[in-house]
Amino acid sequence: MENLHYFGAALGLGAIVIGASLGISRLAVAAADGIARQPEASDKITGAVNLPLFLLEGVAILGEVFVLLIVLMK
Numbered sequence: 001m002e003n004l005h006y007f008g009a010a011l012g013l014g015a016i017v018i019g020a021s022l023g024i025s026r027l028a029v030a031a032a033d034g035i036a037r038q039p040e041a042s043d044k045i046t047g048a049v050n051l052p053l054f055l056l057e058g059v060a061i062l063g064e065v066f067v068l069l070i071v072l073m074k
Contacts, residue, residue, distance in 0.1 A: 009071045013064060020060035027053050 031049040035042045 005074050006071060009067050013067045016060055016063040016067065020056060023056045024053060027056070 027049055031045055034045045038045075
């Protein structure tokens with residue numbers, strides 16, 4: 001019972017990774033679809049996708065850091 005926080009941290013970390021991968025894959029699919037429809041706008045599409053992609057990745061990294069801090073502080 002005393003090591004139950006490790007199980008919770010593992011579930012949280014798994015949820016973070018799954019959520020981030022789903023978000024990143026949706027962004028990539030939307031960008032690829034947009035580029036396939038209008039190849040001449042690929043620079044604009046790529047530029048518009050980069051910022052949300054970096055923000056999503058940053059949120060995932062922060063979530064992982066918080067989970068590790070919870071585990072290490074216990």
